[in-house]
Amino acid sequence: MGTDSRMQILRLGDRGAAVADVQTALRSLGLLPDGDGAATPRPPQAMATLPDVALDSAVFDDATELAVRHFQQNRGLSVDGRVGEETYRALNEARWSLGDRLLRYDPERPVRGDDVISLQERVHELGYDAGPVDGVFGAETETGLRAFQRDYGLTADGTCGPATLRALRQLGRKVTGGRPQLLRQSASLVESGPHLIGRRIVVDPGHGGEDAGCTEGETTESDLVFDLASRIEGRLAAAGATVYLTRGRHQNPSPAERTAFANDARADLFIALHLDAHSSEHARGVASYYYGTGSGPSSTVGEQFANLARREVLARTGMLDLGSHPKTWDLLRMTRMPAVRLDCGYLSHPVDRLLLLDARVRSAIASAVLAAVQRLYLPAEADPPTGTFVLPAP
Structure with missing residues (x-):
């Protein structure tokens, strides 16, 4: 969730061409009214017709902040009304529709955008595995696209160009009964065993x-x-899992390095651990997050584990329930396996802080995570009620 230090964070009151760029993107999505008060989608290229003086005088006003918040909410981003690296990148991705450009796999600079999401969903609908529907054109998407091209007599180059696009649009859906990627994820989980x-x-x-x-x-x-991570590591290892921590005690890898580490390890599950803080004296409790927007693509297994982990922690600590929420943070999106972020309480709240400082409570949270992992791989008929899973003796 970090912001590139080379990029200025845009916020209320800022002015200039960068603000005009953001406002144009918001107008193209129908989120920001034009001068006449109409919020009508229009092509992003319209910005190129604005004179330099208009670009330089653009102001990040209340309407812009409201539009940014609306966009962030819809896209599963942190809703703060400011435009940092992730929000700016998401605005850029949102402007692409399938057919606007050639799509191909570039391992050095993966293509990202809503057009990639449309491609991934379409390939899945036709019965091919294009990997996670995450808007990132990766190796799995290329493999699925090549398989489709090969089966339908197209040049199997893994590039979505005009001929492939025509074929994708002409063919009828082959997978029915639910979203294909979600069905595939659920089936894979059951088949992997307990x-x-x-x-x-x-x-x-x-x-x-x-x-x-x-x-x-x-x-x-x-x-x-x-x-807490060390306690979880010990319990999972004792249960037979191979466990990796993304950092040592005094290290701070970037989000990109953390996701790359998990991908290189070919992990089956990624668990990020955080605490929270807030100026409100009432802010307290446990929340979990998984990849998704709430209305579009999401990680079925990630959502399942986010709910399991949160509920197990609540059952063993008595902390307040803040729910599970879909987010498109890169830490959840760029990992190639189910990924969950677990926020284990508010350090700013005296009750949560007292609990978190108690080693017995941290051990209980670690046991809760182990129980959630164990339950994730159990068949539905063998899954015990929350808080009752019998754990091996530490």
């Missing part, structure tokens, strides 16, 4: 190094989540 032996699980304690995360006095988020 055991943890041999499963590769990456645990990602947030922050680290000079980035302490949330702090309260001498207590830091980075230290607490590292301790």
